[in-house]
Amino acid sequence: MKVMNIVDALNNALDIKLAEDRNIIIYGEDVGLEGGVFRVTAGLQKKYGNERVFDSPLAESGIVGTAVGMAAAGLKPVVEMQFSGFAYVAFNQLISHVARLHNRSRGRYKMSMVIRMPYGGGINALEHHSESMEAIYGHIPGLKVVIPSTPHDAKGLLIAAIESEDPVVFMEPKRIYRAIKQDVSEEKYSIPIGKAKIVSEGKDVTVVAYGAMVREAQRAIVMAKAAGISVELIDLRTIYPIDKETIIQSVKKTGRIITVAEEPRSFGVAAEISTIASEDAFLYLESPPKRVTGFDTIVPLAKGEHYYLQTPEKIFYEIEKTVKY
Amino acid sequence: MIFNDFDPIEEKIFQVIDNNGIVINKKWFPDIDNERLLQAYKDMLFARTADLMIVSYQRQGRIYTYPPSYGQEAIQVATAMVMSDGDWLVPAFRELAAYLGKGVSLKEVFLYYMGFEDGSRFLNAKNILPISVPVGSQLLHATGIAYEIKYNKKDQVVFAFVGDGGTSEGDFHEALNFAGVWKVPVIFIVQNNQYGISTPVSKQTASKNIAIKSYAYGIKGIKVDGNDIFAMFHALKTASEYARSECKPVLIEGLTYRLGSHTTSDDPSLYRTNDEEKEWGLKDPVKRLKAYLLNNNLWTEEQDLQTLQQFKQEVDIQFADAEAYPPYKLDDVFKFMYAEIPDDLKRQQNEYEDFLKWKEARK
Numbered sequence: 001m002k003v004m005n006i007v008d009a010l011n012n013a014l015d016i017k018l019a020e021d022r023n024i025i026i027y028g029e030d031v032g033l034e035g036g037v038f039r040v041t042a043g044l045q046k047k048y049g050n051e052r053v054f055d056s057p058l059a060e061s062g063i064v065g066t067a068v069g070m071a072a073a074g075l076k077p078v079v080e081m082q083f084s085g086f087a088y089v090a091f092n093q094l095i096s097h098v099a100r101l102h103n104r105s106r107g108r109y110k111m112s113m114v115i116r117m118p119y120g121g122g123i124n125a126l127e128h129h130s131e132s133m134e135a136i137y138g139h140i141p142g143l144k145v146v147i148p149s150t151p152h153d154a155k156g157l158l159i160a161a162i163e164s165e166d167p168v169v170f171m172e173p174k175r176i177y178r179a180i181k182q183d184v185s186e187e188k189y190s191i192p193i194g195k196a197k198i199v200s201e202g203k204d205v206t207v208v209a210y211g212a213m214v215r216e217a218q219r220a221i222v223m224a225k226a227a228g229i230s231v232e233l234i235d236l237r238t239i240y241p242i243d244k245e246t247i248i249q250s251v252k253k254t255g256r257i258i259t260v261a262e263e264p265r266s267f268g269v270a271a272e273i274s275t276i277a278s279e280d281a282f283l284y285l286e287s288p289p290k291r292v293t294g295f296d297t298i299v300p301l302a303k304g305e306h307y308y309l310q311t312p313e314k315i316f317y318e319i320e321k322t323v324k325y
Numbered sequence: 326m327i328f329n330d331f332d333p334i335e336e337k338i339f340q341v342i343d344n345n346g347i348v349i350n351k352k353w354f355p356d357i358d359n360e361r362l363l364q365a366y367k368d369m370l371f372a373r374t375a376d377l378m379i380v381s382y383q384r385q386g387r388i389y390t391y392p393p394s395y396g397q398e399a400i401q402v403a404t405a406m407v408m409s410d411g412d413w414l415v416p417a418f419r420e421l422a423a424y425l426g427k428g429v430s431l432k433e434v435f436l437y438y439m440g441f442e443d444g445s446r447f448l449n450a451k452n453i454l455p456i457s458v459p460v461g462s463q464l465l466h467a468t469g470i471a472y473e474i475k476y477n478k479k480d481q482v483v484f485a486f487v488g489d490g491g492t493s494e495g496d497f498h499e500a501l502n503f504a505g506v507w508k509v510p511v512i513f514i515v516q517n518n519q520y521g522i523s524t525p526v527s528k529q530t531a532s533k534n535i536a537i538k539s540y541a542y543g544i545k546g547i548k549v550d551g552n553d554i555f556a557m558f559h560a561l562k563t564a565s566e567y568a569r570s571e572c573k574p575v576l577i578e579g580l581t582y583r584l585g586s587h588t589t590s591d592d593p594s595l596y597r598t599n600d601e602e603k604e605w606g607l608k609d610p611v612k613r614l615k616a617y618l619l620n621n622n623l624w625t626e627e628q629d630l631q632t633l634q635q636f637k638q639e640v641d642i643q644f645a646d647a648e649a650y651p652p653y654k655l656d657d658v659f660k661f662m663y664a665e666i667p668d669d670l671k672r673q674q675n676e677y678e679d680f681l682k683w684k685e686a687r688k
Contacts, residue, residue, distance in 0.1 A: 034596055037522065062493070062495075124440060307655050
């Protein structure tokens with residue numbers, strides 16, 4: 001065991017996989033010498049050499065497009081988009097090839113690759129550095145989408161993502177990269193993709209969260225407890241394939257469900273979860289499923305970001321409203 | 326014409342003064358009067374003073390992440406000198422002196438980096454786009470604007486900025502290609518400051534220089550000493566006259582160096598050496614122009630000190646003005662999303678106002 005933050009845990013996962021599989025190639029903008037702008041790949045180039053860990057030209061489409069070729073030829077690229085807000089340039093490669101080549105070639109070419117990207121707000125950043133657009137990746141048939149919320153999960157999920165035969169978009173909540181520290185095993189372990197985790201049990205209302213919102217929800221739960229409300233918290237861990245079973249079982253127990261996310265309101269992950277509850281647990285519901293998310297707006301710059309992001313107080317407000325409905 | 330005499334395929338670099346401000350290329354000394362030259366120096370000095378002070382405000386926690394541009398003033402001030410009021414400026418994000426030259430106020434720059442979208446309003450600057458953070462993407466916008474100029478037969482030129490890192494993005498190539506095919510008046514200015522964050526130019530391109538890429542798109546190109554204000558002014562002036570009269574694009578590579586960090590979150594000691602920084606320090610564009618002015622008795626050290634003091638005060642005044650800006654309102658999040666706010670979005674705003682009332686009542 002070693003005390004790690006999310007950055008350390010991701011680095012440890014990459015280190016373990018690089019050591020055991022020479023097909024793994026890591027590249028992206030500034031990931032080599034510098035170890036990435038958030039230092040997730042720090043030290044890896046030195047340890048594994050320039051052919052396995054390197055800086056690419058500044059071109060996201062180039063990074064993901066070449067990864068398609070590498071994967072088709074049998075390598076296992078683990079590439080980084082410096083910020084999720086810059087990944088849109090690679091969207092054509094993602095939607096047209098990464099997500100499709102396996103199906104198009106009738107299973108001949110596996111698109112076994114990981115596309116890592118820091119996402120989310122709360123760091124007072126410039127434009128394009130704060131958004132949470134996980135739903136657009138979840139919406140693309142052929143991709144898996146994973147979001148960890150703790151160092152332990154970050155390591156286990158990244159190892160599972162690298163070992164997945166399918167392409168995984170691995171979104172890292174940059175706001176808590178260094179904010180959460182915990183004991184993490186230095187041994188190899190993986191956490192299955194597609195399985196949510198019940199963080200704490202409760203009986204009055206289910207709260208589903210992921211990424212940086214899990215911690216905010218945990219704080220809200222303390223406030224709810226003081227108000228006599230018992231909350232069951234689910235950490236979704238995987239956006240797609242979504243763990244319907246865990247959600248349905250929980251909502252059947254509590255009769256109420258709230259999803260807390262940093263994404264815009266409409267057509268999102270929270271909308272999907274609300275639909276799952278409505279479709280599969282309709283007769284158990286005592287109040288409408290609730291989306292507690294950002295607005296359908298651009299994430300405001302630093303001075304206005306507090307309006308957009310979900311705080312423990314805001315989450316508690318929504319919990320109370322749902323329970324009193 | 327300089328495009329023929331300084332062909333990037335022959336690896337020629339257009340230069341007029343040396344590191345000590347001595348004219349080494351008299352033939353190409355631009356037609357520029359002393360008064361204008363002094364103003365250029367003051368503009369460079371002002372931009373540098375502001376830039377360094379912004380970094381110190383950031384260190385004090387009074388401003389958020391900022392991309393310093395000091396060391397790159399000659400390219401930007403030369404652009405401002407050549408740009409007429411009607412010409413367009415399409416920035417990337419490291420062109421402080423160029424924005425100021427276009428009429429953007431320092432207060433607006435401060436507001437932007439304090440986290441107010443209002444800092445992108447540029448109330449007194451005509452024909453300028455806001456800062457574009459996604460690298461290289463803005464160049465296509467520049468080509469589109471240039472199409473409008475051609476379409477409406479306007480007497481204008483577009484000046485568009487990108488860095489060396491940006492030349493790797495597909496958008497860079499598409500913008501030059503479209504401009505070449507459409508034959509439109511746009512000048513693409515590459516501030517080659519040697520690094521895209523930590524990545525050196527040698528890892529961006531195998532071309533022997535960036536200006537040579539003009540050949541691939543059938544347009545004019547030239548590589549210029551970007552820390553030589555005389556060379557930059559001459560190249561930009563020639564390019565703008567050519568773009569205007571021939572209605573064609575030009576690619577200018579200005580060779581420079583980012584003396585500061587990529588942004589205030591970056592630590593250059595991870596990827597470059599002190600020796601390299603010192604070597605480029607000798608080519609500092611502000612020092613070079615100052616040396617020329619001193620050599621020619623156009624400026625004194627005393628004037629320099631006085632001006633610097635005056636600029637520092639001016640920057641502080643504008644910063645105080647920005648710090649006194651009214652607080653960010655909830656409506657600021659919503660009001661520019663659409664021409665007319667959709668009903669559901671209005672509802673989201675109203676619901677949040679209910680939350681704020683609840684929060685207030687709990688206090």
